[in-house]
Amino acid sequence: MTSVAQAKSETIEFPCEEWIATRTPQGELIGINPVPGSWTMISGEDRRRFAERQMNVKAFFACPRCNQVGFIPEGFKPPVTLGDTRPLGELHCRKCGFYCNVILKDWDKRILYCACYETRQGDSLEPHKEYLHAENELEAKGFFWSQHGREVTNLVGIAPAIGFFMEKPGDDRILLV
Numbered sequence: 001m002t003s004v005a006q007a008k009s010e011t012i013e014f015p016c017e018e019w020i021a022t023r024t025p026q027g028e029l030i031g032i033n034p035v036p037g038s039w040t041m042i043s044g045e046d047r048r049r050f051a052e053r054q055m056n057v058k059a060f061f062a063c064p065r066c067n068q069v070g071f072i073p074e075g076f077k078p079p080v081t082l083g084d085t086r087p088l089g090e091l092h093c094r095k096c097g098f099y100c101n102v103i104l105k106d107w108d109k110r111i112l113y114c115a116c117y118e119t120r121q122g123d124s125l126e127p128h129k130e131y132l133h134a135e136n137e138l139e140a141k142g143f144f145w146s147q148h149g150r151e152v153t154n155l156v157g158i159a160p161a162i163g164f165f166m167e168k169p170g171d172d173r174i175l176l177v
């Protein structure tokens with residue numbers, strides 16, 4: 001009798017890509033267009049909305065084969081040595097059965113940015129803050145506009161944030177540098 005050898009799985013790098021989102025006029029996420037074999041960081045506002053529904057989501061990734069979307073939770077903090085150099089873990093897709101080791105490229109390289117923008121509520125403008133990760137301001141703007149559309153009346157600005165407090169939703173302490 002021979003035992004079944006553990007198949008050595010393939011290692012695949014998942015780049016960070018912009019996924020185009022569809023939103024309600026209130027900014028609520030109703031659909032997202034995943035890029036197969038990539039990951040994307042979701043905004044702080046979306047994380048709060050997921051948290052309200054008892055869901056812990058920090059980022060999405062998509063199966064390279066069937067594009068099934070998986071969640072990466074808030075607590076997922078791989079050691080810095082993992083990031084770009086060693087496989088993080090195993091992906092086993094429940095939909096198509098695809099199996100590989102994953103490297104989330106640039107997971108640790110991104111800077112937290114804060115975007116301040118306004119939406120129209122009747123006759124007045126309502127201010128919003130949203131947090132997103134990007135390597136630079138240009139990329140932060142690209143991510144922001146991939147996530148938003150005409151519901152944004154005015155993008156006031158995007159700047160690096162050095163504090164991010166998720167513990168008390170609604171408590172908007174943030175330090176801008």
Ligand SMILES: [Zn+2]
Pocket residue numbers: 063064065066067068093094095096097098
């Ligand atoms: Zn799959």
